[in-house]
Amino acid sequence: MPKVDTARFLADLNELRQIGAYKTGVHRPTFSPEDMESRRWLMERMRECGLEPTMDGIGNVIGRHQSAGPHLLVGSHIESQNYAGWLDGALGVMAGVALARAGLPVDVAAWADEEGHYGGFIGSRSFIGELSDAEIDRLTNRYHGKPLRQALQEAGLAGLPRIAMEPGRHKGFLELHIEQGTQLEGSGQRVGVVTGIVAIWQYRITITGMQDHAGGTTMAERRDAGLTAVRLLAMLDERMPMVCGPRSTWTCGRIALDPGASSIIPGKAEVLFQFRDVEETVLARMAHCLEACVQESNRRERCTTVLEAMSLSKPALCDPAMQAALAGAAEQFAPGAWRHMPSGAGHDAQYLAKRMPAAMLFSPSIGGISHHWSEDTKEEDLALCVEVLAEGAARYLAG
Structure with missing residues (x-):
């Protein structure tokens, strides 16, 4: 020994x-x-x-x-x-x-x-x-x-x-x-x-709305990319537990709003989102859940959301x-x-x-x-x- x-x-x-x-x-x-x-x-x-x-x-x-x-x-x-x-x-x-x-x-x-x-x-x-x-x-x-x-x-x-x-x-x-x-x-x-x-599956989620004045634009007229991002992330956090494994994790590591000023409605949001698991079947289920949530967001929201896979490791x-x-x-x-x-x-x-x-x-x-x-x-x-x-x-x- x-x-x-x-x-x-x-x-x-x-x-x-x-x-x-x-x-x-x-x-x-x-x-x-x-x-x-x-x-x-x-x-x-x-x-x-x-x-x-x-x-x-x-x-x-x-x-x-x-x-x-x-x-x-x-x-x-x-x-x-x-x-x-x-x-x-x-x-x-x-x-x-x-x-x-x-x-x-x-x-x-x-x-x-x-x-x-x-x-x-x-x-x-x-x-x-x-x-x-x-x-x-x-x-x-x-x-x-x-x-x-x-x-x-x-x-x-x-x-x-x-x-x-x-x-x-x-x-x-x-x-x-x-x-x-x-x-x-x-x-x-x-x-x-x-x-x-x-494996870590990393995505970029880009949400496009309309930059506008925070006081002059009524709530009914708004296309707020920031709020759309928040609602999408809340949907993901609600639905991921239905498809994940016992040790799966998912993380929103970054939300960037453009132009990022307190008196301007954000016209664009960029979200970095990842999930992790050791089973490829679980990863596939989580990817399908993410895609479905983006599709649902595009049906509900006045902003357009685009999902881009950045890296899909094994x-x-x-x-x-x-x-x-x-x-x-x-x-x-x-x-x-x-x-x-x-x-x-x-x-x-x-x-x-x-x-x-x-x-x-x-x-x-x-x-x-x-x-x-x-x-x-x-x-x-x-x-x-x-x-x-x-x-x-x-x-x-x-x-």
């Missing part, structure tokens, strides 16, 4: 959180000085445990094990959302380093921009060959508009080759992550063996053999205190799963909080989960 130095693992995590520290969390946006400092810091930790680290032209840091194999690939990401938590992503990367230090034949990866400052999962997508130069040319930062090419230049990455997956090198990919929810904490359990990663089911290895390890270290569960968030593992067996392990999140600087997990749960991950990796490699 591999022996993990949990004290060193926790010390590494706490040292990493000092880079870009913000309150009790971190602020390490992709390709910021803090992000690049953390990547260089990680490369030193990789060297210390015998890995050969490289940072590539998209910012991926990959530490290669020097044994003959078979190898596992273990990792996550170390950049953060703005003013966010210290564990989201970093936990999975430092767990990989801990497994390498324990003598397991693992390559460790810190993928670039999982958080989507420039495009979402560009590091893991680059590794599996799904990020083209043309896409890199057109991507910009969603917060301040900086072109990705400029960011790579400023970070010292321009012109470096991008590392591609080496066929046959890896038996599978493992990612340890905080749950970012309350299922484990609420049930008093300490480990989650992930069954699959949800669920990624975790590999059964890897799940079984993790489940056996969870029962060994936390008998009766673990569960099978889906991931409601997207992760790099869903892209690696397109090219190799992949699985995930969840640790509890205190209060379910994530993407916020107060995100946290008990140290004893972090230590337990890295031990479960190591034992699961050893079992899978031996299988």
Whole structure:
């Protein structure tokens, strides 16, 4: 059985959180000085445990094990959302380093921009060959508009080759992550063996009415795009529960009204709406519900609504053999205190799963909080989960 130095693992995590520290969390946006400092810091930790680290032209840091194999690939990401938590992503990367230090034949990866400052999962997508130069040319930062090419230049990455997956090198990919929810904490359990990663179906809803004066236009004459948007969203919230699954979610992430002034009736509304589930049949039902609600809105309202699908990803089911290895390890270290569960968030593992067996392990999140600087997990749960991950990796490699 591999022996993990949990004290060193926790010390590494706490040292990493000092880079870009913000309150009790971190602020390490992709390709910021803090992000690049953390990547260089990680490369030193990789060297210390015998890995050969490289940072590539998209910012991926990959530490290669020097044994003959078979190898596992273990990792996550170390950049953060703005003013966010210290564990989201970093936990999975430092767990990989801990497994390498324990003598397991693992390559460790810190993928670039999982958080989507420039495009979402560009590091893991680059590794599996799904990020083209043309896409890199057109991507910009969603917060301040900086072109990705400029960011790579400023970070010292321009012109470096991008590392591609080496066929046959890896038996599978493992990612340890905080749950970012309350299922484990609420049930008093300490480990989650992930069954699959949800698909996210993202839509743009554009509603066109008539911009007009808020005082001079009677209520009967109005074509108010804002009110139409509100009524459509209320209809969706009423009808989605009739077609969803037990862990489906749906979210209106943005409502933009044009021109957005208090004394002007909005002539246009743009809504970003998404839903998530791990079952494709459920996703199809939810899509049909959305389409029906838009159709009903166009029948009732004086404004015209157009629905546009922006991205329709596929669920990624975790590999059964890897799940079984993790489940056996969870029962060994936390008998009766673990569960099978889906991931409601997207992760790099869903892209690696397109090219190799992949699985995930969840640790509890205190209060379910994530993407916020107060995100946290008990140290004893972090230590337990890295031990479960190591034992699961050893079992899978031996299988």
